[in-house]
Amino acid sequence: MRNLLLTIRFDGTAYHGWQVQENSITVQQTLQDAYEQICGVRDNITGCSRTDSGVHAYKYCCNIRTENDKDCNELVNSLNAVLPQDISVIKCEEVPYDFHARYDCISKEYVYKIWNSPVRNPFMSKYSLQYKYPLDTDMLDRQVKAYTGTHDFAAFCASGSSVKDTVRTVTKAEIKRDGDLVTFTVAADGFLYNMVRIMVGTLLEIASGKIPQDTIPDIINSKDRERAGITAKPHGLFLSDVIYGKG
Amino acid sequence: MRNLLLTIRFDGTAYHGWQVQENSITVQQTLQDAYEQICGVRDNITGCSRTDSGVHAYKYCCNIRTENDKDCNELVNSLNAVLPQDISVIKCEEVPYDFHARYDCISKEYVYKIWNSPVRNPFMSKYSLQYKYPLDTDMLDRQVKAYTGTHDFAAFCASGSSVKDTVRTVTKAEIKRDGDLVTFTVAADGFLYNMVRIMVGTLLEIASGKIPQDTIPDIINSKDRERAGITAKPHGLFLSDVIYGKG
Numbered sequence: 001m002r003n004l005l006l007t008i009r010f011d012g013t014a015y016h017g018w019q020v021q022e023n024s025i026t027v028q029q030t031l032q033d034a035y036e037q038i039c040g041v042r043d044n045i046t047g048c049s050r051t052d053s054g055v056h057a058y059k060y061c062c063n064i065r066t067e068n069d070k071d072c073n074e075l076v077n078s079l080n081a082v083l084p085q086d087i088s089v090i091k092c093e094e095v096p097y098d099f100h101a102r103y104d105c106i107s108k109e110y111v112y113k114i115w116n117s118p119v120r121n122p123f124m125s126k127y128s129l130q131y132k133y134p135l136d137t138d139m140l141d142r143q144v145k146a147y148t149g150t151h152d153f154a155a156f157c158a159s160g161s162s163v164k165d166t167v168r169t170v171t172k173a174e175i176k177r178d179g180d181l182v183t184f185t186v187a188a189d190g191f192l193y194n195m196v197r198i199m200v201g202t203l204l205e206i207a208s209g210k211i212p213q214d215t216i217p218d219i220i221n222s223k224d225r226e227r228a229g230i231t232a233k234p235h236g237l238f239l240s241d242v243i244y245g246k247g
Numbered sequence: 248m249r250n251l252l253l254t255i256r257f258d259g260t261a262y263h264g265w266q267v268q269e270n271s272i273t274v275q276q277t278l279q280d281a282y283e284q285i286c287g288v289r290d291n292i293t294g295c296s297r298t299d300s301g302v303h304a305y306k307y308c309c310n311i312r313t314e315n316d317k318d319c320n321e322l323v324n325s326l327n328a329v330l331p332q333d334i335s336v337i338k339c340e341e342v343p344y345d346f347h348a349r350y351d352c353i354s355k356e357y358v359y360k361i362w363n364s365p366v367r368n369p370f371m372s373k374y375s376l377q378y379k380y381p382l383d384t385d386m387l388d389r390q391v392k393a394y395t396g397t398h399d400f401a402a403f404c405a406s407g408s409s410v411k412d413t414v415r416t417v418t419k420a421e422i423k424r425d426g427d428l429v430t431f432t433v434a435a436d437g438f439l440y441n442m443v444r445i446m447v448g449t450l451l452e453i454a455s456g457k458i459p460q461d462t463i464p465d466i467i468n469s470k471d472r473e474r475a476g477i478t479a480k481p482h483g484l485f486l487s488d489v490i491y492g493k494g
Contacts, residue, residue, distance in 0.1 A: 009368070
């Protein structure tokens with residue numbers, strides 16, 4: 001019995017997120033179908049996180065405990081030959097049997113893209129949120145620094161989430177501009193349900209003046225979901241890095 | 248009666264090229280539909296070139312001779328509000344009544360993108376041709392220099408084309424690499440049907456050894472379509488610039 005770590009990349013436009021669910025096409029199901037087609041068995045594939053419907057991944061990790069003895073490079077090529085064009089397998093490597101793609105992850109990084117122009121970019125429509133009014137990215141970069149550190153992010157968690165411990169440590173939060181493209185990058189030891197999207201929604205309400213500047217610390221302290229901004233749409237969000245402590 | 252020059256951008260994935268045709272969705276038809284919805288009349292919109300099914304445009308120009316007296320900026324906003332996400336209007340300006348988007352164009356530039364990696368990039372699948380084997384881009388850049396200058400490009404014109412004069416002047420031809428992305432950029436006073444795609448097909452057959460290096464001048468001189476390479480797929484091709492002499 002081996003344990004294989006797969007690194008994949010996917011355009012999430014056509015998928016209802018990672019996790020298998022009835023009556024919807026998901027990345028996990030599509031990958032398990034491809035794997036079954038190649039290996040003849042339906043092993044469960046464990047992902048590093050659930051992702052929302054429409055969210056993309058530059059890098060996503062998952063592991064498979066399997067009896068199959070296919071060579072790793074051969075498995076990458078075979079999977080890519082049968083997977084649809086919007087998913088690709090970048091790498092396959094053998095890891096210790098007790099490795100778990102979700103529990104052993106020590107840090108993740110997300111990128112949220114905002115197309116900041118009154119005129120949309122047809123090539124970015126599925127990969128960014130369009131925001132038509134000017135954004136003061138220096139001001140926003142100062143605001144997001146309040147996200148860094150160890151905080152109880154209950155105010156930035158979708159209501160109805162069953163998670164008990166809402167304390168997370170954010171190690172990076174920055175806003176950058178490249179022409180009309182504004183990017184929010186955030187890294188943490190873990191993320192609550194919809195956390196990045198609520199962080200972005202809050203930023204955009206600060207930009208529009210609906211939420212006052214320099215109030216992110218107060219919003220965090222309130223632990224009140226109502227105080228934070230709306231949940232920004234999923235299609236601007238990319239999982240960009242997944243880091244493991246070992247292996 | 249005014250004459251309006253529209254600059255647009257489109258992701259061509261869903262379209263059967265620019266020109267209106269029966270039973271297929273085209274960019275021209277979609278733009279004319281949007282224009283009719285806004286202005287209440289169905290004026291003909293004249294494009295700067297036909298484009299093949301699946302070809303994209305960073306910049307495409309077209310003109311409309313019209314009785315409507317809408318403000319140009321207002322027209323841009325209104326059109327963008329009703330157009331689908333994969334087409335956008337960048338600019339609208341009034342031009343002299345005799346201006347013609349096709350006949351007055353003095354130069355066009357195209358970019359062809361090649362994803363040069365054994366592993367596909369899901370975000371580039373619709374916007375590049377995947378080529379799995381190593382490409383020597385320095386060698387290819389030397390090869391494409393033979394495309395520059397004034398030549399009879401009959402060997403690089405789709406057979407069956409009815410055009411009589413196959414002489415064109417290529418003012419720029421270069422190959423560049425940015426990581427796994429290899430880009431062929433070519434500018435000319437005009438292009439024959441499928442010319443860029445045949446230029447790319449020829450380059451890839453030089454890369455694979457099927458066509459010998461340094462034979463592009465011979466292929467041009469032969470004026471024989473059979474001597475050039477295959478027609479590369481349309482989805483890697485972008486119209487990137489359109490230049491007018493005046494206006």
